[in-house]
Amino acid sequence: MQALPSVNLENPHARRARAGAWLLIAPLVIWLGLFVVAPLGILVAYSLASTGELGQVEFALNFDNYVRVFDPIYLKIFGRSIAYAALTTVLCLVIGYPVAWYIARQRPVVRNRLLLLVMIPFWTSFLIRTYAWIAILRSEGLLNATLSASGAIPAIFPEPLALLYTPTAVVIGLVYAYLPFMILPIYGSAEKLDHALVEAAHDLGAGPLRVFREVIIPLTRPGIAAGMLLVFVPAIGMFAITDLMGGARVSMIGNVIHNQFTKALNYPFGAALGVVFTLLFVLSYALLQWRGRRRDRG
Amino acid sequence: MNKIIRLLLVIGLAFTAVAGLQAQGKRKGTLNFYGWSEYIPQSVLDGFTAETGIKVNYETFSSGEEMLAKLLAGRGRYDLIQPSDYIAEALIQAGQLQALDLAKIPNLKNVLPEYLNMPHDPEQKFTVPYMIGTVGIVVNTEKVKEPVTGYADLFSEKHAGRIVVVDDGRELAVAALYSLGKNLNDFSPENLEAIRPILATWFGRVKLFDSDSPKTALLGGDVDLGLVWGGEAAILWNEDKKFQYVLPKEGAHMFVDLMAIPARARNVENAHLFIDYLLRPEVSKLISDEFPYTNPNGEARKLLSAEQLANPASYPKIDRKLDTFRHLGGDAGARIDALITDLKNAR
Structure with missing residues (x-):
């Protein structure tokens, strides 16, 4: 990052600018206070409560809910959620990187059109797009109809593919849902990349693989990091795709939390799961930041 | 300030x-x-x-x-x-x-x-x-030729991977209680232990859990049998008469x-x-x-x-008095939820 010109705090103009800045970020601060800090406080308060016979929340300070979070079954579900989210992130990176790179290398007109194509799916509701995938993957759906019309069934596949309501379907759904969140930040980095550096590396005798590894990847690293975060974080808490495309057979942590609030009538336990889940993010984010700082210094 | x-x-x-x-x-x-x-x-x-x-x-x-x-x-x-x-x-x-x-x-x-x-x-x-509604078995009679009259037939080995059930822990636990001939409102710890292996076997054969619209997977041909709300089965029957509805012989309740x-x-x-x-x-x-x-x-x-x-799913021919759910009280609900979560995630 480039160094910003330092602000002289004694300068009266600078002070006015500071007041103006507060005014500018006031909506954000209020928003964060109302919809992030306050709800988090409520979540923590609930997580320390217990439930009455009808599932009413009774505020009697206790840590039972947190003890239950560390029951092996929930740890297993946490682990599975992380695995699914990690697989989704890797697949998004592998698929999204070449796309972002390709778009960034085009003429500006083409580039904007291609970017528009990446964003068009957002014009439709996420749930509708998920239902569309159900229509594609189901056993009498679009995919199997195409395969049998083209003769691939039974030539290659002995019978229609039973993809829907399997873990594979969940991963397809997750990758589809989050791919744009990987492409856009990487595109941002790749577009800014000075191509002269790539050419210089070639001129100095580096092969394509070496250029990619030692020049292109490091220069687009901020985009990669942002993309991975933008995919991994929401993917880990997803519950709609596991329910709709996975047939609710395999739960992720989002499903378990959702269930505590809608069916099991255990707000406090759901809240405790939510708090642990949030802490997990804060921890991993802090770890990433710390490592990043160390790398920058080193 | x-x-x-x-x-x-x-x-x-x-x-x-x-x-x-x-x-x-x-x-x-x-x-x-x-x-x-x-x-x-x-x-x-x-x-x-x-x-x-x-x-x-x-x-x-x-x-x-x-x-x-x-x-x-x-x-x-x-x-x-x-x-x-x-x-x-x-x-x-x-x-x-x-x-x-x-x-x-x-x-x-x-x-x-x-x-x-x-x-x-x-x-x-x-x-x-x-x-009023019932919970019963719906069968696509074009795909399933042998008679299905109860939970044992529905969850039999040969239908593995062809079954949709409602995603409702208490409903599934009640079905398991019925299959053991037990009272549908008795969720004592012993009964919960008794139904555990049964549900574990059943869950291994279920293709999907869906409470909101179990008819969708049946209509799409992704599954051939289901344990569903009567209203859903009634809509299926209106759509196509091949979808037959039956109240399980081991026991059935209405809500x-x-x-x-x-x-x-x-x-x-x-x-x-x-x-x-x-x-x-x-x-x-x-x-x-x-x-x-x-x-x-x-x-x-x-x-x-x-x-x-x-419509057999709207107005089933009832040859017996149907049970109803009672308020369970205590922590029975929490124990059912824990059991179902456990079994769903056992694999």
Whole structure:
């Protein structure tokens, strides 16, 4: 990052600018206070409560809910959620990187059109797009109809593919849902990349693989990091795709939390799961930041 | 200084929001109705508003427990709720429902006597039946040739991977209790242990769990059999007669969905008006047309077509008395949930 010109705090103009800045970020601060800090406080308060016979929340300070979070079954579900989210992130990176790179290398007109194509799916509701995938993957759906019309069934596949309501379907759904969140930040980095550096590396005798590894990847690293975060974080808490495309057979942590609030009538336990889940993010984010700082210094 | 101003601003905003909500609830001529999703036609709500001028604020839930939790958390916001039998029983015991003024509900006379004075409300003081449903087995008879009459047939090895079931822990646990010949409301720790291996086997053979629309997977040919709500099976039968519905021979229950007024309701008068409106035969018929559950309204049944009445999932031929869910109490609900979570994630 480039160094910003330092602000002289004694300068009266600078002070006015500071007041103006507060005014500018006031909506954000209020928003964060109302919809992030306050709800988090409520979540923590609930997580320390217990439930009455009808599932009413009774505020009697206790840590039972947190003890239950560390029951092996929930740890297993946490682990599975992380695995699914990690697989989704890797697949998004592998698929999204070449796309972002390709778009960034085009003429500006083409580039904007291609970017528009990446964003068009957002014009439709996420749930509708998920239902569309159900229509594609189901056993009498679009995919199997195409395969049998083209003769691939039974030539290659002995019978229609039973993809829907399997873990594979969940991963397809997750990758589809989050791919744009990987492409856009990487595109941002790749577009800014000075191509002269790539050419210089070639001129100095580096092969394509070496250029990619030692020049292109490091220069687009901020985009990669942002993309991975933008995919991994929401993917880990997803519950709609596991329910709709996975047939609710395999739960992720989002499903378990959702269930505590809608069916099991255990707000406090759901809240405790939510708090642990949030802490997990804060921890991993802090770890990433710390490592990043160390790398920058080193 | 800045901090204080910001804090005040936040608090001020929060108060304005709360005051706004309260003002909305107090306005005359409204009814805050909290009902099941996909259970009441919009035309019925519109018809009521057109006739009485009362605006219906319709909010939905998709499980009885969700409704219970919200009702207990935000007391007094709802004027009319739609609890199932066992939830109503719990609410009555907890003093959360108010006694109905039956003089204001003359159309209650249209309801068939077998759906009155049931175990959840033995004196018929707090609730009025809305619709009745069963949970049973639906079979695509084009794909499954051998007869399916009970849970043992449904969950047999040869149907593995071809089954959809409702995603409802208590329903599935009850099915397992029935298959052992046990009482459907007895969730003692011993019974929960007894059904564990049965459910584990069943879950291994289930293709998907879906409470919202189990008919979708059956219609799409992704599965051939299901343990589903009667109303879903009725819609399937209307779509294609190959979908046959049967109440499991090991045991079957019905659920009675009710109308009730929470203890702290504000627009009590309007709630009574709406209940009576729903019990009119011609209005009740509109509900049956769109949501083909079992209509407890005898006068409305007379208005239904022969085909509607012949639908085996709406009006199953019942050769026995069907059980109903009772309020369990204690931590039975939590133990069922823990068992189901455990089994679903065992693999």
